[in-house]
Amino acid sequence: SQQGEEDPQALSIQEGENATMNCSYKTSINNLQWYRQNSGRGLVHLILIRSNEREKHSGRLRVTLDTSKKSSSLLITASRAADTASYFCATDWSNYGQNFVFGPGTRLSVLP
Amino acid sequence: DVKVTQSSRYLVKRTGEKVFLECVQDMDHENMFWYRQDPGLGLRLIYFSYDVKMKEKGDIPEGYSVSREKKERFSLILESASTNQTSMYLCASSSSRDRGLGGYTFGSGTRLTVV
Numbered sequence: 001s002q003q004g005e006e007d008p009q010a011l012s013i014q015e016g017e018n019a020t021m022n023c024s025y026k027t028s029i030n031n032l033q034w035y036r037q038n039s040g041r042g043l044v045h046l047i048l049i050r051s052n053e054r055e056k057h058s059g060r061l062r063v064t065l066d067t068s069k070k071s072s073s074l075l076i077t078a079s080r081a082a083d084t085a086s087y088f089c090a091t092d093w094s095n096y097g098q099n100f101v102f103g104p105g106t107r108l109s110v111l112p
Numbered sequence: 113d114v115k116v117t118q119s120s121r122y123l124v125k126r127t128g129e130k131v132f133l134e135c136v137q138d139m140d141h142e143n144m145f146w147y148r149q150d151p152g153l154g155l156r157l158i159y160f161s162y163d164v165k166m167k168e169k170g171d172i173p174e175g176y177s178v179s180r181e182k183k184e185r186f187s188l189i190l191e192s193a194s195t196n197q198t199s200m201y202l203c204a205s206s207s208s209r210d211r212g213l214g215g216y217t218f219g220s221g222t223r224l225t226v227v
Contacts (some may be wrong), residue, residue: 030211030212031212031213033215033216035215035216035218040200040221040223041220041221042116042202042204042218042219042220042221043155043202043204043216043218044218045214045215045216045217048213048215050213088154088155090215090216092212094212100206100212100216102147102154102155103154104152104153104154105154
C-alpha cells in the first residue's frame with residue numbers, strides 16, 4: 001500500500017512550543033502534501049513539497065522531505081491554541097492529482 | 113468563498129433507506145472524490161471520478177454507488193443504508209491541469225447516522 005503513516009498518533013504540547021509530526025510512506029512519490037482538519041470539518045490543504053525538494057516553508061510551517069528514507073516531517077513553530085487539530089500527510093504518485101493517499105493523521109492538542 | 117459544497121452537514125436515515133449525498137464544486141475541477149472517515153481508520157476512498165460520467169472504485173466501494181452527470185456535481189448513493197455506514201463522508205475535488213499540485217479541496221463533510 002502507498003499509504004503514509006503519521007507519527008505520533010497524538011501529541012500534546014504547551015502554547016509557544018514547537019510541534020513536530022512525521023510521515024512515512026512506502027513507494028516513490030511525485031509530491032507530498034500536508035492537510036489540517038479541525039474537529040468535525042473538512043480537510044484544508046496546508047503545504048506541498050515536491051519530490052525534488054528537501055525543505056519548504058510557509059509562515060510558521062516547515063516541511064522537510066527525505067526521499068531516501070521515504071519520510072517527511074511537519075514542524076509548527078510557536079504553536080497556538082488555534083493550531084489544535086488533526087494533521088494528515090497525503091502522498092501523490094500519479095501525475096494527475098487523482099491518487100492521493102492519506103495517512104491516519106496526528107491529533108495535535110495545544111494547551112493554553 | 114465556498115468552493116466544494118456538500119448538501120448536508122448532518123443527516124439521520126433509517127436502515128434500508130436509499131440515501132443521496134450531494135457534492136458540488138465551482139472550480140471546474142476534473143477530479144472528484146468521496147471518502148469516509150472513521151476514528152482510527154483515517155480517510156478511506158470510496159469512489160472517484162476523473163471526468164463526467166466516469167467513475168472508478170476506490171478502496172471500499174461495497175454498498176455505495178456514484179453518479180457524475182455534470183462536471184461540477186458528484187453524488188454518492190447508499191443503495192440500502194446500514195448501520196455500519198454511519199460515518200463522516202467527505203467530498204473533495206482536484207485539478208488534473210495542475211497535475212495535483214493544487215492539492216485537494218474538501219467540503220465540510222456530512223455526518224451520516226443510520227439508525
